[in-house]
Amino acid sequence: MNDVCSINNLTQCLLDGGVSPDLANLLTILGGVVLVATVPLVTVIFLIWIERKIAARVQDRLGPNRVGPFGLLQSVADAVKMLTKEDITPMGADKFIYNLAPIIAFATVVLIWAIIPFTPLHIGADLSIGILYFVAVASIGTVKIMIAGWSSNNKYALLGAFRTIAQLLSYEVPLVLSLLIPVMIAGTLGMQDMVRAQGSMWFVFMAPVAAVMFFIANLAETGRAPFDLLEAESEIIAGYNIEYSGFKWGMFMAGEFMHAFTAALLAAVIFLGGWWGPFVEQVPALGFVYLGLKTAVVYIFGLILRSTVPRVRIDQLMALNWKWLVPISVANVLITALLLKVVDAIGLAPQSGDFFAHLPQTLVLLVGNLVLMFGVATVLRNRGRAQRLVDEAAHPVEHEDAPVVAGAVGH
Amino acid sequence: MFELNAQSIAFIVFALFSLGGALGVVTTRNLIHATLYLILSLFGAAGFFVLLSAPFMAAVQVLVYIGAIAILIVFAVMLTRSMTRLSDIYNSQWLLSAIVAGLLFVLLLVGVILPVWGVNGTQAGREVSSIVTTTVDLGKALVDQNQYVLPFEVASLLLTAAMIGAIVVARDDKE
Amino acid sequence: MVPLWMFLAVAAGVFCIGAYGVLSRRNAVAILMGVELMLNAVNINLIAFWRYVEPLNMAGQAFAAFVFVIAAAEAAVGLAIIISVYRSRRSVIVEDVDMLKW
Numbered sequence: 249m250n251d252v253c254s255i256n257n258l259t260q261c262l263l264d265g266g267v268s269p270d271l272a273n274l275l276t277i278l279g280g281v282v283l284v285a286t287v288p289l290v291t292v293i294f295l296i297w298i299e300r301k302i303a304a305r306v307q308d309r310l311g312p313n314r315v316g317p318f319g320l321l322q323s324v325a326d327a328v329k330m331l332t333k334e335d336i337t338p339m340g341a342d343k344f345i346y347n348l349a350p351i352i353a354f355a356t357v358v359l360i361w362a363i364i365p366f367t368p369l370h371i372g373a374d375l376s377i378g379i380l381y382f383v384a385v386a387s388i389g390t391v392k393i394m395i396a397g398w399s400s401n402n403k404y405a406l407l408g409a410f411r412t413i414a415q416l417l418s419y420e421v422p423l424v425l426s427l428l429i430p431v432m433i434a435g436t437l438g439m440q441d442m443v444r445a446q447g448s449m450w451f452v453f454m455a456p457v458a459a460v461m462f463f464i465a466n467l468a469e470t471g472r473a474p475f476d477l478l479e480a481e482s483e484i485i486a487g488y489n490i491e492y493s494g495f496k497w498g499m500f501m502a503g504e505f506m507h508a509f510t511a512a513l514l515a516a517v518i519f520l521g522g523w524w525g526p527f528v529e530q531v532p533a534l535g536f537v538y539l540g541l542k543t544a545v546v547y548i549f550g551l552i553l554r555s556t557v558p559r560v561r562i563d564q565l566m567a568l569n570w571k572w573l574v575p576i577s578v579a580n581v582l583i584t585a586l587l588l589k590v591v592d593a594i595g596l597a598p599q600s601g602d603f604f605a606h607l608p609q610t611l612v613l614l615v616g617n618l619v620l621m622f623g624v625a626t627v628l629r630n631r632g633r634a635q636r637l638v639d640e641a642a643h644p645v646e647h648e649d650a651p652v653v654a655g656a657v658g659h
Numbered sequence: 660m661f662e663l664n665a666q667s668i669a670f671i672v673f674a675l676f677s678l679g680g681a682l683g684v685v686t687t688r689n690l691i692h693a694t695l696y697l698i699l700s701l702f703g704a705a706g707f708f709v710l711l712s713a714p715f716m717a718a719v720q721v722l723v724y725i726g727a728i729a730i731l732i733v734f735a736v737m738l739t740r741s742m743t744r745l746s747d748i749y750n751s752q753w754l755l756s757a758i759v760a761g762l763l764f765v766l767l768l769v770g771v772i773l774p775v776w777g778v779n780g781t782q783a784g785r786e787v788s789s790i791v792t793t794t795v796d797l798g799k800a801l802v803d804q805n806q807y808v809l810p811f812e813v814a815s816l817l818l819t820a821a822m823i824g825a826i827v828v829a830r831d832d833k834e
Numbered sequence: 835m836v837p838l839w840m841f842l843a844v845a846a847g848v849f850c851i852g853a854y855g856v857l858s859r860r861n862a863v864a865i866l867m868g869v870e871l872m873l874n875a876v877n878i879n880l881i882a883f884w885r886y887v888e889p890l891n892m893a894g895q896a897f898a899a900f901v902f903v904i905a906a907a908e909a910a911v912g913l914a915i916i917i918s919v920y921r922s923r924r925s926v927i928v929e930d931v932d933m934l935k936w
Contacts, residue, residue: 270665345695377794380718387726391698394733398691406737413730420726437794670836674844677878681848684867685855697867700848704874707841711885716898720877723902728870728909735863735913739920749858750929756857764850768843776839787835791889797899800892807896814903821907829914831921 284372285358288510292502293323295509299551306555326498333494341491342399349396350492350499356392357506359385364513365440367523367535378439379431382514383424386469389507390416396500400491408490411562415475418569419468425577426461429584430518433613443522449606450521454613457580457620459519461573463546466511468565471504473554475565509547516542576624580617587616669710676703688748690736698729715794841882849875862916862926866909873905 297312297320304311312319337346362372363381375381390413397409431437433454434445452459468475492500516522520542523535560568591609680700684693701724708717775781800806848871855868877898884894920926 274665342691345691375714377714377718380715380722384718384721384726387722390726390730394730395691395695398733398737410734413734417727417730667836670840674840677844677848678851681851681855681871684864684871685851685859690861690863693864693867697870700871701874704848704878707844707878708881710836711841711881712889713881713885713895713898716877716881716895719899719902723906724870724874728906731909731913732863732867732870735866735916738917739863739926748860748864750860753858756854759857760850760854763853764846767846767850772839772842772846776837776842778837778839787886788889791885792892792895797892797895800896801899806892810896810900814900817907818903821911825910825914828911829917 280372281362284361288358288361288506291509292506293327294320295505295547296323296326296502298548299505302548302551303555306552330495330498335494335496336491338401338491340401342401345395346399347496349392349399350496350503352388352392353396353503354499354506356385356389357503357510360510360514363439364517365443365522365535366539367532368444368529369532370535371440374440375438377437379427379437379442379518383420383427386423387420389469396492402491405490411477412471415471415562415565416469418566419465419475419573422461422569422573422577423465423469425574425581426458426465427518428581429455429458432581432584432588439517443517443524446521447524448603449610450519450524452519452521454610455519455580455584455617456614457576457617458584459515461577461580462519463515463550464573466515467550467553468569470507470511472508472550474557474560476554477559477562477565508550509543512547512550513539513543515546520546572624576620579620583616583620584613587612666710669706673703673706673710676700676706678703691733694729694733694736697732698725701725701729712791715797838882838886841886842879845875845878845882847875848872848878860927860929862919862928863913865928866912866916869912870905870909873901877901 300322301311301319312322315321315325337343360382363375363378365371365374393409393412393416397405397412400406430442430451433451434442436442436445467473516539522542523539525534525538528534528538588609591612677700680696680698680703683696684700687693687696701720705717705720705725708714708720801811802808852868852871852875855871856865859865859868880894880898880901884891884898888894916926919931923931925931
């Protein structure tokens with residue numbers, strides 16, 4: 249054993265040490281699982297801090313700054329507080345599934361981390377169906393809400409669970425449709441292959457409408473602003489997790505923060521080029537840094553959006569999804585499929601891997617996306633204009649620039 | 660014949676999920692518990708699909724069955740709660756149906772499965788091919804004009820009809 | 835590899851348990867769950883046969899995909915009908931829906 253036994257050649261080290269191949273494989277996989285599952289657990293602590301700091305700064309206050317330097321240990325203090333709270337189970341609740349719901353809440357989010365390519369060499373499990381696995385795991389998330397709402401034995405929790413599931417199931421449609429675009433451009437469902445396909449041009453330049461759709465659908469899927477009416481403390485007091493207290497509620501909250509971060513991570517991987525950056529082929533560890541920077545950009549944008557935009561109502565939410573996002577996503581899929589075939593037919597498809605070979609296809613797709621956005625903006629403007637005319641006919645507006653002549657008889 | 664490696668352990672685990680979940684569905688009184696057992700059984704089937712080199716089918720199973728159909732069943736259970744507790748969950752012919760189901764299983768196993776594919780069956784000596792097709796081939800087969808594009812289009816028409824039909828049938832007619 | 839007959843035996847078992855559920859339960863939603871179990875068992879059978887007998891022909895996986903589609907469509911329409919029946923008769927026990935009986 250001449251080289252150092254590190255993560256990269258753990259299997260080889262174990263085989264050299266005389267362990268049977270099956271067992272060596274199993275131990276390597278277990279080590280990878282422990283590593284990939286621990287990172288989100290540790291990151292959650294940091295995420296809660298940064299969320300509170302940014303929300304505070306947007307609201308012109310300081311945020312947590314007492315516990316630890318810059319308030320970094322605030323989440324640790326919160327976790328200790330939650331652990332020492334009394335664990336209440338409501339009377340008549342179904343004990344087994346009442347306790348199962350927070351576990352599923354966190355587990356379904358950590359499961360997504362298995363397919364994320366961190367560097368050219370490190371990925372949890374290089375499935376050939378990576379994106380479909382993400383969609384499948386995201387759809388298991390609705391099960392936990394159902395059983396949490398039902399087992400609390402509280403009709404408000406049940407109503408909150410119904411509304412949450414309606415929102416989640418509705419916004420899965422534009423999520424999946426907008427994920428079809430990078431799959432079509434890259435030609436594969438696997439995550440590592442999709443990141444490799446972005447070596448010359450990030451997909452966000454080729455499909456900006458799909459990236460925006462993905463971002464909005466993820467905001468609704470994770471229950472972040474402006475779609476957070478389901479746990480709006482001022483309205484229905486925490487929705488489906490009313491009856492959860494102490495650490496179980498902490499698991500729900502940690503799962504929600506983690507889900508938002510994972511959604512930002514996926515947006516960075518699928519649309520912003522993943523681990524690509526200068527010198528990443530020579531020093532693979534730089535992939536972590538680049539991916540972290542891109543995720544931070546998307547996540548902090550989401551945080552600022554959360555503190556800025558007002559909440560939407562449930563009927564506005566459903567109308568936004570079924571009347572705007574789904575038709576736009578379907579039109580986007582049609583336009584992109586057509587343009588990709590046209591580009592292929594007239595011979596402009598990128599053959600080599602450099603930047604200028606990808607430029608014609610990028611420009612064609614970009615023009616298609618701009619036409620789509622222009623069409624949507626036109627429809628919106630016409631509707632807004634019609635609505636404004638209707639409103640002005642009903643309530644005439646006082647015009648302030650009418651001249652008041654001195655001595656005129658009032659009328 | 661049956662060595663204990665990772666694949667066989669996974670098979671035993673998923674078989675327990677499938678069969679245990681199925682038994683739970685038909686024996687439990689609480690319908691929400693029955694739905695959770697159904698989710699367990701569907702999860703076992705998804706595990707089988709992964710073992711059988713069909714990962715696309717496994718992901719679609721989780722996405723469609725667990726993520727959509729099971730949630731739909733839970734909604735239906737909650738919307739159709741009866742006010743009185745049922746005294747019994749089985750109807751008057753449960754014993755006969757148990758006998759029929761048991762006989763069917765024995766017939767399938769002894770009469771069809773074991774004689775043909777069992778250890779001494781007529782097709783026992785086949786080698787399992789290690790070349791399997793991928794998801795790309797499935798995608799191509801579904802839109803190839805000589806293969807399955809027609810059933811694919813008919814299936815999408817069926818789904819549209821089912822969606823419209825379900826909305827119309829379940830709509831509240833009081834408005 | 836696990837021998838083929840074990841997959842078929844598990845699928846047959848799930849199918850027969852689903853058949854028992856359909857034949858012996860009184861609640862309509864429970865009967866629908868039995869039907870879903872049977873369709874699931876059919877899918878396991880199809881994919882097992884595809885893998886072991888003819889893995890190069892996509893007919894097995896395509897057939898299983900269409901079974902998914904049909905199961906989803908049938909579950910949606912069936913549950914819509916059950917909800918509609920509940921609205922008019924206030925009961926989902928199949929023995930109570932006997933208006934057409936002689």
